[in-house]
Amino acid sequence: MRREIHFRLNGEAVSAQVAPHESLVEVLQESFGLYGARESCGQGLCGCCTVLVNGTAVSGCLYLASLVENSEVRTIEADRELDAVQQAFIEASAFQCGFCTPGFILMTRQLLDEHPDPNDETIKHYLSGNLCRCAAYPEIIEGVKLAAKRRKQK
């Protein structure tokens, strides 16, 4: 039942044996030891499992692994060097327990690609699919704005 798929993961060409029912998060964890995308609600409602497929954020707990064949997959682990968003999240104290943080950071990068100078309303709506039970929301908004400023300065 398993078949081999080929795709690019964080810039590297990779392959994996996947079963038809396996989610992208499962394959990232079991085959590649990448735990930054996490299953939490299991329904694509919390954003903890966010992964970029061909540059677009998807819910990795619902996205079937076999669909990433020949795709470009990026996770939070792609870089060890911090980008403007990560740096801004640290400075703004935009996380507490950190479990939802990779999802927020990946979504924020996509948000800033589309809206380089977002206002509060844009931020709230764009990130409304990501939940943070520690409720670091005011700090997340501040972090997004700080990152926007930094990215413009570059």
Added chain:
Amino acid sequence: MKRAARSTETPQVGRSVPRLESWLKVTGRAEYVHNLRLPGMLYGKIFRSTVAHGRIKRIDITAAQALAGVYRVVTAKEVCALIPEPYYGPAFHDQPILALDKVRHVGEPVAVVLASDPHVAEEAVHLIAAEYEELPAVYDEVEAMSSKAIVHDALKPAGTFPDLKHLKGRTSTNIALDFHLRRGDAPGAMKNAHRVFEHRFRTQQVMHTPLEPLVSAAESTDSSLTIHTSSQSPSFVRIEVARLLGWPENRIRVRVPFLGGGFGAKLYIKLEALVAVLSLIARRPVKISLGMEEQFFTITKHASTCRIKSGVSKDGRIVARECEVWWNGGAYADIGPRVTQKSGFTASGPYDIEHVAIDSYALYTNLPPAGALRGFGIPQLVWAYEGHTDMMACELGVDPVAFRRLNLLRDGRPQATGTVMRDAAIEKVLDRLETLMDWKKSFDKGSGTMRRGRGIAIGFKACVSPTTSLAAVNVNADGSCIVYCSTADMGQGSDTAMAQIAGEVLHMAAESVTVVHSDTDVTPYDMATLGSRSLFHMGNAVKLAAEDALAKLNQLRKELQLPADCPVPDIFKKKYGMQAGNVVGTGSYVPIYKSPDSNGLTDNATPFWMVGGSGVELEVDTETGRVRITRLANVADVGTPINPKIVETQLSGAAIMQLGFTLHEKMVFDAQGQLRNASLAEYKIPGLLDLPGEIVNEAVTVEQRTGPFGAKGVGETGTFSVSPAIANAIHHAVGVRLTSLPLTAESIWEKLK
């Protein structure tokens, strides 16, 4: 990354040091048990009860056992072969590792399937069949007082709490604890009062919803057991699992990395005893990760009913108060009896009342168990007494802030238990709240279908006592420093705070201090990370340990005839002839506490008081009942903040969490005790779009003289007063008084019709 040991004269306390683990968290590399994979590991999936109360007649595991890929199916029979009395719990030994003879709530674990592939285990769970002889069930906490449906045949207090001993062996009751406080003569004073007011309030059952669902793993040898768990109480897990197995503590190791949220859900025993037993039975490592749905059946927050009655004198002073509180503990006591007693201490509110009578009851029902959730019962009580306060002020025609100020409990005055208030800035919090809300200015109440209102509330809490914390501080030969403590960092920033405290004593940058996470083979005992106790108790222990290390270093300087300012590395070089050796300081802290007497009175109820007030401005749409919070101000007494930014985010996060418990969240059960909304699709927690228009958080400047560098706990304070402040504001806006949580648009609209 600032990794080198840095000695510094810069104060470490009072500085907003970014969290030590920042890089780990923003790069997705922080360690959670969620990530853990052990060689040869089996996944456990739980088969759960479908009835609320019943005798187990038959469990058929044949088909599940026969499914290809299933390693083993385990029921209570196998558990009992290993542990004849497999019941656990912090207050009562009432909860079986797997249901034994009876099930007491829907969703109770009955059997576990073990398989290398979690999907196979899941599929096999659906092949298990169980038959129950259904028994009458009870769901409401007040009905449970007199119901013929009895959840437990006999009460089994754990013996750890002296005030529960008298309950041992008691039958035909659902009362797991009754706490009574009598101060003065409340009924007598009530008779002589100018006015008497009585109201009844209710809170709903809700769930912590940590985004890292409960998860534990265990691995065993012939003589040892290691449990990796997302737990707030590793020391308790070790002691309780050791007791169950009859093993010494040193054969059980409990490791806790970061927690993906806790909020009280991850306390005491949750999955730990189960994975321990499964790994011993299977002789392989076993991991159980709950799904979001399963968390709703595991631990929740107490629903409650509170009857509150006050007698008021002609000049507006509250002279007498009676409170009767019923706590819906669900099927297993967990820490409910402690919630009942400790919150009972302050059920009459932050007011100076001469005659007080409090009756607080922990009840068993056939609902999922309730435990501690960010406030230990306090938000439920503040909900009642601060609604009551506003309703009285309204009836009396006086300003609600002025009415509170007149009756406020001031420092130096005895509180209901008789304990004299010290370092509790109740008045300061009220003053700041009044200023932040511009209370004295006229307020635009809106017009047409959009009505505006504002409200405030203030609450307080006695930190749970007595509890113990131990810590060790190790200074290496190069002068770098490691703190060993069993406080779990679940997002509250304890690692950073402890590093700041050790750094302050040892004149080192907090960023250069390493904090070792809970590992019972390595880190000393700690009661648990709960009830906002860690910064005070563990903070004091870490401070003592660092001071001990410093004293030892100074002793070495003296012995080696080195100058008093001799750098640390040079001490070790002189002592050992090279970079070698280390110095370990230890500290232990347990505050003084006196158990309440038979009248519930004590002159030392708590080591410190927490005070939190909230002010709300909101809009109500009179056509739909929809509420929009335009402004939320939270003011708290947190002592002297160790890390001001983290304090602010704790206040803010707690208040937003409480917004969810106030406006939306509710576990909905049908008449058979079936939960109807066990998923994030139907149980909505606050998201970015639920934020108030403006949120202000402020810590008033005060000192907790017994705290480490003047600090006290803050994790829960932001939750205390949000719910009644909103209800009071809704009443101010549209004249609708709601006494039951949550405050949904429907419930407002129903009353507006």
